[in-house]
Amino acid sequence: MVRNAIAAVVLLAGAAQAQTVTIAALGDSLTQGYGLPVDDGFVPQLEQWLSDQGADVAVLNAGVSGDTTAGGLSRVGWTLSPDVDAMIVTLGGNDLLRGIDPAVSRANLDGIMQAAQDAQIPVLLVGMQASNNYGPDYKAAFDSMYPELASEYDALYYPSFLGPLVEEGDVAAARAFFQPDGIHPNSEGVAVIVDAMGPTVLDLIDKVDE
Numbered sequence: 001m002v003r004n005a006i007a008a009v010v011l012l013a014g015a016a017q018a019q020t021v022t023i024a025a026l027g028d029s030l031t032q033g034y035g036l037p038v039d040d041g042f043v044p045q046l047e048q049w050l051s052d053q054g055a056d057v058a059v060l061n062a063g064v065s066g067d068t069t070a071g072g073l074s075r076v077g078w079t080l081s082p083d084v085d086a087m088i089v090t091l092g093g094n095d096l097l098r099g100i101d102p103a104v105s106r107a108n109l110d111g112i113m114q115a116a117q118d119a120q121i122p123v124l125l126v127g128m129q130a131s132n133n134y135g136p137d138y139k140a141a142f143d144s145m146y147p148e149l150a151s152e153y154d155a156l157y158y159p160s161f162l163g164p165l166v167e168e169g170d171v172a173a174a175r176a177f178f179q180p181d182g183i184h185p186n187s188e189g190v191a192v193i194v195d196a197m198g199p200t201v202l203d204l205i206d207k208v209d210e
Contacts, residue, residue, distance in 0.1 A: 019056070023204070024080065026091065027063040028063060028067040028091060031088075040190060041061070042063075042190050050198065062075065069095050076112045087122075088124045092142070113155065125146055127158065156200055161197075
């Protein structure tokens with residue numbers, strides 16, 4: 001009987017370890033996959049990349065085109081359903097396009113991070129960088145809110161969603177990775193982003209078991 005009991009415990013432990021990790025990707029059009037066939041968007045490509053690395057994971061698309069940090073804050077409560085184990089947050093691009101005060105955006109992101117902390121959900125916060133159009137003070141406040149909030153909430157931080165497409169500084173080469181609007185990545189651009197961000201998402205999965 002003791003031998004059977006030990007076997008049962010081992011089997012249950014194995015089943016627990018094999019449980020699929022569910023990640024909610026909370027974001028805007030970059031997450032939602034604007035302008036792309038469903039299978040070419042960020043979420044499906046990321047899920048496939050993670051699967052190819054051997055991860056048992058499901059990535060939920062909680063991206064809404066046009067959403068701001070305020071919209072993300074209003075949705076985070078029901079996004080963090082009981083079956084969600086971790087969350088990727090990619091918000092702020094539309095705040096930037098609208099010139100919203102970085103203090104307001106920061107407060108919204110802070111609310112999102114607090115909701116995840118209250119739910120004991122690990123987070124990967126994806127940053128963005130402002131252009132110089134609004135001046136150096138705006139840029140400094142906007143750019144810094146991401147790493148500072150990630151540090152405050154002991155979250156993982158990835159510097160820039162679109163960074164891998166432009167990091168070489170070759171504007172002409174970067175255009176090949178964007179749709180005609182010059183804002184949203186095409187399927188090839190998404191693949192580059194996923195390849196670059198994927199290892200950090202694997203780190204996020206590891207935090208689920210901590």
